[in-house]
Amino acid sequence: xxxxxxxxxxxxxxxxxxxxxxxxxxxxxxxxxxxxxxxxxxxxxxxxxxxxxxxxxxxxxxxxxxxxxxxxxxxxxxxxxxxxxxxxxxxxxxxxxxxxxxxxxxxxxxxxxxxxxxxxxxxxxxxxxxxxxxxxxxxxxxxxxxxxxxxxxxxxxxxxxxxx
Numbered sequence: 213x214x215x216x217x218x219x220x221x222x223x224x225x226x227x228x229x230x231x232x233x234x235x236x237x238x239x240x241x242x243x244x245x246x247x248x249x250x251x252x253x254x255x256x257x258x259x260x261x262x263x264x265x266x267x268x269x270x271x272x273x274x275x276x277x278x279x280x281x282x283x284x285x286x287x288x289x290x291x292x293x294x295x296x297x298x299x300x301x302x303x304x305x306x307x308x309x310x311x312x313x314x315x316x317x318x319x320x321x322x323x324x325x326x327x328x329x330x331x332x333x334x335x336x337x338x339x340x341x342x343x344x345x346x347x348x349x350x351x352x353x354x355x356x357x358x359x360x361x362x363x364x365x366x367x368x369x370x371x372x373x374x375x376x
Contacts, residue, residue: 218369221245222287222289245263285305286304288362
């Protein structure tokens with residue numbers, strides 16, 4: 213981790229992310245920078261210099277690749293994309309799904325396997341439904357899990373700084 217880093221950064225896989233307002237609330241409470249990564253322009257809160265939009269070109273995994281390149285150890289990534297979450301975990305960043313699902317080293321293998329199985333079942337016509345409808349309880353669970361991820365990241369950064 214670079215010596216000048218004293219806080220985690222929140223990266224948001226922003227295309228179709230339903231919890232951007234919640235990310236802003238947690239970031240404001242902790243004084244964190246937020247980077248929204250998207251394939252097109254989207255509105256961001258005016259006057260908040262800590263929130264920025266990174267527009268990347270259209271294409272498969274372009275936003276994911278940008279996030280993985282930019283994220284550092286102890287940053288927090290908000291994404292519903294399981295392969296992106298796995299790549300971020302491999303870099304030492306935390307990953308949280310918009311429904312509050314924490315991705316961890318212990319759970320990511322099963323999540324990837326389940327994703328592959330569901331993809332295969334859809335390909336052969338067995339499953340036609342999409343993801344569950346986003347519920348208010350998902351928003352609440354997300355806020356709680358993002359708060360926990362940020363606190364863990366800040367503690368880890370502090371521990372590294374004091375032991376250096």
